[in-house]
Amino acid sequence: MELRPDPDELLKHVESEETQRGKLKIFLGYVAGVGKTYAMLEAAHQRKEQGWDVVVGYIETHKRAETEELLAGHEVLPRKQAEYHNVTLTELDVDAVIRRRPQLVLVDEFAHTNAPGSRHPKRFQDVEEILDAGIDVYTTLNIQHLESLNDIVAQVTGVIVRETIPDRVIDEASEIEVIDLPPDELLVRLQEGKVYIPEQASRALQKFFRKGNLTALREMSLRRAAERVDDQMRSYMQTRAISGPWAAGERLLVCISPNPLAEKLVRTTRRLADELNAEWVAVYVEIASKPENNPANRERIGRTLQLAEELGAKSLTLAGRSIHEVVLDYARRNNITKVVIGKPLKPRWQEIIKGSVVDQLIYASGDIDVYVISAQTGLGKPIIPSDWQPHRPIGRYLSSIGLVALSTLLGIVVRGNLEPANLVMLYLASVVISAIYLGRGPSLLAAIAGVLAFDFFLVPPYLTLAVSDTQYLITFSMLLVVSLVISSLTAQGREQAEAAIRREAQTSALYNLGRDLTSATDLADVSQIIIANIGHAFGREVAIFLPENGHIRPFASSPGYQPGENELAVAAWAFEHDQPAGRGTDTLPAASLRCQPLKTANGLVGVLGIRPKELGSFLTPEQRQTLAAFSNQAALAIERASLAEQAQQAELLQATEKLQTALLNSISHDLRTPLVAITGALSALDDNNDTLDDTSRRALIENAHNESERLNRLVGNLLNMTRIESGAIKLHLELEDIQDLVGTALEQLGPRLANRNIQVNIPADFPLAPMDFTLMTQVLVNVLDNAVKYSPADSAIEVSAELREETVHIHVADRGVGIPPDDLSRVFDKFYRVQRPESVSGTGLGLSISKGIVEAHRGTIHARARENGGTVITIELPLS
Amino acid sequence: MADSNQRILVVDDEPPIRRYLRAALSAQGFTIYEAASGQEALNAVIADRPDIIILDLGLPDIDGIEVTRQLREWSQIPIIILSVREAEQDKIAALDAGADDYLTKPFGTGELMARMRVALRRLTSKPDEPILQVGGLHMDISRRIVSVDGDQITLTPTEYEILRLLMQNAGKVITHHHLLRQVWGTAYESEMHILRVNISNLRRKIEPDPARPTYIHTEPGVGYRLKG
Incomplete structure (x- = not known):
């Protein structure tokens, strides 16, 4: 075997040592009063003397003089106030710490439970956030708060510690310093009153501080620290490819059940895994034919799996026909070497009838070791699974009795004509019907009732259970056996079908999502589809949050649901920390929304939030897995859509660049052409002053004059365009006379109209309309100029105005070449010029400027083809 | 000149x-x-x-x-x-x-x-000139008679006052405020619409084509100018 460093191990090493995450140092004691806080403060002073920026985040001195003295030299951050049941509680202010950005922060009592409503339920989670922010943390911890030791502590001391922290937290600590004090000395300190004991708990704690307890706890803490040293040693050897004495690749699997003892099983497995330095998984097997429907049981399973995860396991739910097959199949495929299972609690007779999972497992395990862990009884009864038909079971039983009665009635009618052996079939039919439609219990009842009714009504002597012919005893027993078998088989088939239908529903929901998503084109569509599908599949309200300039923003949500500030905060946390947050998680569990980061191989794309429609419903582990599958699909779809949008933007940018090039070309052409004419005319006049005759001279001057006017118009248009585009245009709205407007525009066009026939048709009593007169004059000048340019010199141009529904319509109609239908809307685009006729000059700015001005008036301008040829441009302006 | x-x-x-x-x-x-x-x-x-x-x-x-x-x-x-x-x-x-x-x-x-x-x-120019003449417009201040191209027209007192001011300052732009102040008094300085209506009526009486005025020209946003 090659002795190469294990890449995973190296990676872990890199992650824990090299990244920007802050370092955690835990001052570990075995009980209150050994001097953890004191030791921590001393260490902090040393750091400070070395020039570190140290602040106190949260320290409880319990008024101990020596501790307070040490605290005096430190900067103490203010605590956060939390109101709870009219009591003001003070908590560590995480945000204040992160804002302050010290190099090192001191936080006492690592296992502390925060006031309800805090961001995290536990202080260690606060600390993790601080560490994530790159700040080192010193903290204190008593050994009994460690999750995996929790039950042992309870056994040894008789005190159940409720404030626990997951073991991984201390595994992840960079450094652990054990603060040790021999129990005798501690007891002396206790008697001197140097150990702080809360008054209300003093008696219980007095009991706790017995020498035996203290010794046991001390041993635990020292052993734990030793294990850690051992771990570090192994880690060191693995990263440097030093072969060692550890067993290679042990993997453990623990089977979970709804039984409350499962938690103990999980803790035990964790200890076992630690000792073996093995990876471990916790598995719950759902039997397809017997799904766990009791909500309390489901929740307990979920909790146990979560506990396992906290203790460092991978947890999952598997489904199949029988526990041992599923477990062993998974174990073989994943190189599991040891399977841990609880000792069965069922009575022996049940095991004989139904078979024992443990026996089956051991029988089929092959080379996999099976550990059967004993269970202490009396810690709490498992919740007996109620019948699988929770609603109105009595009705079902009554129906099955009814079926039997019906068979009996039918039997009484025909009993003279048929052999009793054939009458039996009637009862079999009712058993089958009961099994199919009413379930297992009612069909069993139908089987028994059927036998009795058959005997009572249809077997002579009638109306008595007595039997004249003993042959019937065989008929009875066969009827019973056959009925039972049929009922069992049919019911089982039915249950399997139902389980299959449920899974099928989930699979098809997932399939539907996938199918719908393929048809979506943009991000808005994609989000709507995700929201609709997830909302439908889980019966929940859904919100999607997407990052915008690095900040998470609500992007879309279910109809009628709008995430508020709090939900946004949860989503932001989930996004920043790349972890689920909110309802049903460890972070901000009081929130109404459960936020799931949407992640793809390329990173985070957003956050999915789901919220139950009524409070109090949680997701089952199975649903959580389905949700994860949905999230993955959603994340991929969102990523795809945003990439598509980015591509589109790039395209748009390209189009803009193209437009800019066109603009530059257009401007340079249009600016130079008049200059060429002017310069040419002037130089001709200058050079050939004597030889030019009067007519040529006049022509040159006139041409130069016209071209300079054109140049002036172009500059004016460019200036106007710039004003409109930069939004610098300000309207001076006054009530104006449309007649005056048209007259002024015609006057400004002046010689360019060149004796054209212009017909103005405006009713004398036409109302005044609010507008910016100067700008609207510009609009009309541009429109009329176009009409003149694009129509034959001998054709008329008609200008008319009419009032329609509080809107002024001004029409400018010509008999020109007309605009191709495709170009009707595009003529208002910047620099767009209809490609004919060739002789007409212009920049393609006039109409787009007009459009800008009219739209600033909240009006519209559009072009349409005129009947019998030509174009009508209509300007619509609102009267109010 | x-x-x-x-x-x-x-x-x-x-x-x-x-x-x-x-x-x-x-x-x-x-x-x-x-x-x-x-x-x-x-x-x-x-x-x-x-x-x-x-x-x-x-x-x-x-x-x-x-x-x-x-x-x-x-x-x-x-x-x-x-x-x-x-x-x-x-x-x-x-x-x-x-x-x-x-x-x-x-x-x-x-x-x-x-x-x-x-x-x-x-x-x-003498301010007290009793006869004003701009193009075809003729005003006899002493007799309060106005005629266009020889035809006598009837003006309301307000219209007459506006026209007199414009004719006395022919060729010069008269601001809206100045007109309002002079004709109606300082209290009416911002009642622009009264002025608009009166100008419109006046034009109908003196202009050959009110849609394309030749006498009273609008200086957009500033005022009016009587052109000869």
């Missing part, structure tokens, strides 16, 4: 424009003085005693509007503004400060000459 050798002060900081104006106006027989800044202009008015000033607004030291205002404190000398500023507020500000007229650059020499003629005539 340049009778009696009239003197013109050209104030512009751009030498090419001064050069052009000197060439164009000397040819008409005017005597040209030049100034390149506002202060120079104020000095030149005292030193050179011009008959009319052609003033740029964008001067390097004092703004043209301020120059106009300072001159108006002691002099009634005609001032014609030449500027690239085309916003109506600038035009109104200049006219309110006391300028006689306003031309936007670029402009034609003919247009400038016409404006100058009007401004110079103001100095020589």
